[in-house]
Amino acid sequence: MSNTQEIEVTAKDLPLHCPTKQVELWASHPRVFLDLAESGHAACPYCGTQYKLKEGETAGHH
Numbered sequence: 001m002s003n004t005q006e007i008e009v010t011a012k013d014l015p016l017h018c019p020t021k022q023v024e025l026w027a028s029h030p031r032v033f034l035d036l037a038e039s040g041h042a043a044c045p046y047c048g049t050q051y052k053l054k055e056g057e058t059a060g061h062h
Contacts, residue, residue, distance in 0.1 A: 004050060006050040010057050018032055018034060
């Protein structure tokens with residue numbers, strides 16, 4: 001059984017970083033920015049949390 005989370009994000013959440021603001025300070029790791037522009041998904045290299053851009057949302061310049 002895996003403890004890896006998958007979090008769906010919207011364009012309003014970009015630029016995306018992990019850990020997010022919702023993570024308790026005691027459970028955090030160094031902040032890393034994740035790029036969803038090309039594939040619509042990314043994984044945190046520290047904790048393995050999977051981030052997925054919500055269907056219909058676009059990442060990129062507005």
